[in-house]
Amino acid sequence: MNLTTELRPGVDQVGYVDYNVRDFHSYDTRLGATYNAYLIRDEKVALIDTVKAPFAAQLKRNVSSLVDLDKVDYLVCLHAELDHAGSLPAMVEACPNATVVCNAKCKDALAGFFDVSAWKFQIVENGESLSLGKRSLTFVNVPMVHWPESSVAYMPEEKILFSNDAFGQHIATSERFDDEYDLAKILEEAKSYYANIVAPYGRQVLATLKTAETLDIELIAPAHGIMWRSHIADLMKAYPAWASGKYAPKVLVLYDTMWQSTELMAEEIYAGAVEYGQKIAKENPNEPKLDVQLMHVRKTTLTRIAAEALDAAAVAFGSATLNACLMPAMAAALAYFQGLKFREKTALAFGSFGWGIGGPEMIQKTLETLKYPAITEKPIKAKQRPTAEVLAECREAGAKLAQAAWERYLSDKK
Ligand code: FEO
Numbered sequence: 297m298n299l300t301t302e303l304r305p306g307v308d309q310v311g312y313v314d315y316n317v318r319d320f321h322s323y324d325t326r327l328g329a330t331y332n333a334y335l336i337r338d339e340k341v342a343l344i345d346t347v348k349a350p351f352a353a354q355l356k357r358n359v360s361s362l363v364d365l366d367k368v369d370y371l372v373c374l375h376a377e378l379d380h381a382g383s384l385p386a387m388v389e390a391c392p393n394a395t396v397v398c399n400a401k402c403k404d405a406l407a408g409f410f411d412v413s414a415w416k417f418q419i420v421e422n423g424e425s426l427s428l429g430k431r432s433l434t435f436v437n438v439p440m441v442h443w444p445e446s447s448v449a450y451m452p453e454e455k456i457l458f459s460n461d462a463f464g465q466h467i468a469t470s471e472r473f474d475d476e477y478d479l480a481k482i483l484e485e486a487k488s489y490y491a492n493i494v495a496p497y498g499r500q501v502l503a504t505l506k507t508a509e510t511l512d513i514e515l516i517a518p519a520h521g522i523m524w525r526s527h528i529a530d531l532m533k534a535y536p537a538w539a540s541g542k543y544a545p546k547v548l549v550l551y552d553t554m555w556q557s558t559e560l561m562a563e564e565i566y567a568g569a570v571e572y573g574q575k576i577a578k579e580n581p582n583e584p585k586l587d588v589q590l591m592h593v594r595k596t597t598l599t600r601i602a603a604e605a606l607d608a609a610a611v612a613f614g615s616a617t618l619n620a621c622l623m624p625a626m627a628a629a630l631a632y633f634q635g636l637k638f639r640e641k642t643a644l645a646f647g648s649f650g651w652g653i654g655g656p657e658m659i660q661k662t663l664e665t666l667k668y669p670a671i672t673e674k675p676i677k678a679k680q681r682p683t684a685e686v687l688a689e690c691r692e693a694g695a696k697l698a699q700a701a702w703e704r705y706l707s708d709k710k
Contacts, residue, residue, distance in 0.1 A: 297354070298361040301472045303515060303523070304454050306337040306431075310358035311519075312351040315468040320379075323492050324599035327485065328468025331379055332519050334458060336451075337363055339429025342370035342397070344449060344458050345519055349382035356390055365390045370418070370426070372433065373398040374460040375446045376405035380519055385410050397426060399437055401445035422447075438462065438504045440497040448504075455514035462504060463531060464520030465489045475526035482522050483534055488603035489520065490538045495606060496637040501539040505532070541639025543609040545705040546587040547573075547697050550601065551614035552594050552623035557648035557678050558616045558655075559592070564687045565612050565646065566590040568694020569701075576702055586698055594625040598632050605638060609701035612644040612693070613663070617655035626655070630662045642700035643668035644693050645675035648682065671696045 301309040311333040317325050331347035333355060341363055347355045359365060368391040373381055376398075384406065388394065395416040398406070403419060406412055420426060422437040431453040438446050442461040449458040465485035471477040494501060509532075516524040516531070524531055547569045551562035566588060573586030589604060605611065615626040622630070643663050647656035656675035663670050676693060678686045 298357040300335075300358050300362060303334070303456065303517065307451075307454060307456065308335050308362060309333070309472060309517070309523070310335045310343070310355065310362070311345075312347040312354050313468045313470075314348070314351070320466065322598065323466065324597040325466045327466060329466040330468055330521055332517065332521075332523075334517055335359055335362055336428055336431065336433075338431050340369040340427075341367050342372055342426075342428055342433065343368055343387065343391075343394075344372045344433075345374055345380045345460065346371075346383035346387055348379050349386070352383035352386035355383050356386070366393055368394045370395055370397045372449065373402055373406065374449060374458065375443060375519070376402050376409065377443055377461075378409065380460065381406060381409070388415055399435065399445060399447055402447070405443065405445045433458075436507055438500065438507075440500040441504050442494055442497070450511055452512070455512050457508065457511060457513050457516050459516050460519045461493065462501070462518065463516050463524060463535070464518040465522060467521045469522070472523055473526070474522050474524045477522055479527055479530065482527075483530065484603075485521065486531070487534065487538060487606065488599060490535070491602045491606035491636070492599050495538075495602070496635065498539040498541060502536065505536055505539065508532075538606060542607060543639075543701070543704045543708045544587065544607040545584055545702055546604070546608040547589070547610045547612070547694075547701045548601075548604055548608045549588070549590045549612045549614070549694070550593050550626070550629060551612075551647075552592065552616065552626045553614075554616040554618065554623065554648075557681050558614045558646070560687065561646050561648065561676065561678060561682050561690045562590060562612070562614050564682075564690035565614075565644065565694035565697070568691035569698040570694075571691075572695040572698035576698075586702060588698065593629045594623070598629060601629060602632060602636055605633065605636075605641075608641060609704035610642040610697040611668070612646060612697060613659045614646040615655035615659060616647055617649035617652060620652040620654035622655050622658045626659070630659065630666075633666060634662070640666075641668050642697060642704065643670050644672060644697055645670060646677070646690065646693070647675060648678040648680065650680060671700065
C-alpha cells in the first residue's frame, strides 16, 4: 500500500500511521501514533524526517509513488530521535543522490546511532535557508524541544511550519487535518503529549512560541498526529498555558493501596476536596468548578496521570507500606513527577502501615525533593485501618488542598 496526503501542490505527507502501537517508550499510545514525514517536490526534492525503522519500506513506497528515489536531493533531519530518524539509514541507501541536511548537533546525535561515515552531510546553521527552487526551508534550532539538536523548518513561500515534535499528538487516524477531527480530542491528546514528552522544557517551548509568533503561518505540520490549519489560534492559546504551567482549579488524589486502608483515606481526602469545591461553586457561579479526581495509580497509566497533573494545582500522594517502602506504582509515579518537572503544586503525603514504617514517610521526603509545599508537616498515617480521627484528618486535609488549589488558580488568573 502507498498512501500520501497533499498539503500543497508538490508538498505531501508521506509518513506512516501506526494504529497498533500501544507503548511508545512508556507513553501509553491508546489511540496509536503517526510518524509524519514530508516530501517537497520542487526544482530540488527534499524529504523532511523519516519514520520508525520497522516502517521504512512503507516510507519508501510512499515517496517512490510521487518521485523516483534517485531524484531525492535532500534528506532533512530535524530531530535524531529514532521515531523520526530510524529509517534514515534505509533512505540514505535508497536515495543515492541525497545529502543529509541537519544541524551540527544533529549530525553528532545521528553518528551516535548509526555508522554515518559514508553519508553526505550539509550542515545548516540556525536561521539558514536552503533553496529548493521556487520554495525554500529556513531552519530554526529549538534545543530541548525535544532533544538538544531539535530544530524546525519554515517554508515562507507556502507559510508552512514543519514543527517536528512541537505541536504533535499521538493519534492514529485516517483524517490528517485539524478541521477533519474532533478539536477537543486533538487538544486533549496534544496536552497529554505536551505533559508527557515536552513538559520539562517549558522555558524552551515558550522561546519557540515567541519565534513562531514572528512567522506568518498557515499550516503547522508536526512530526506526530494531525496537522493544524484551521485551529492554529486554539493551539497558540493552549500551548503557552501548558508551557508556563498555568494552574487549573484542580486537585488530584493519587494513591496505591494494599488492603484498602490507604484507599479509605484517599476517598476521605477526595470527599473533603469535593465538598469544598461545592462550597466555592455556590459562591462563584461564574467560575469553572473545582475538578477533583481520585486515581488509583496501579489502575491508571502514568501517561494519563501526567496529562491530568500538568495543570493540577494540588496533589495528594498516598501509599500503603510494603517492605518498609512505597508501593511500587506510587514510587514510579513520584519518579515520573520528578522527571517531568511540573510547576510546584500544593501537596499532601498520606498512607497506611502495619508494623514497619516507610510508605507515607518516603512520599513526604519526595515532596521535599520535588519542592512541593506540603500542607502537613508530617504525613497523615493510619496503622492498619484508619480510625475515625484519622479519617476526619483526611477530610480536613482534602478541604485544605482544595482551598490551596483554588487560591493558586485565582492567583494565576490575575
Ligand atoms: Fe517524536 Fe522526540 O521524538
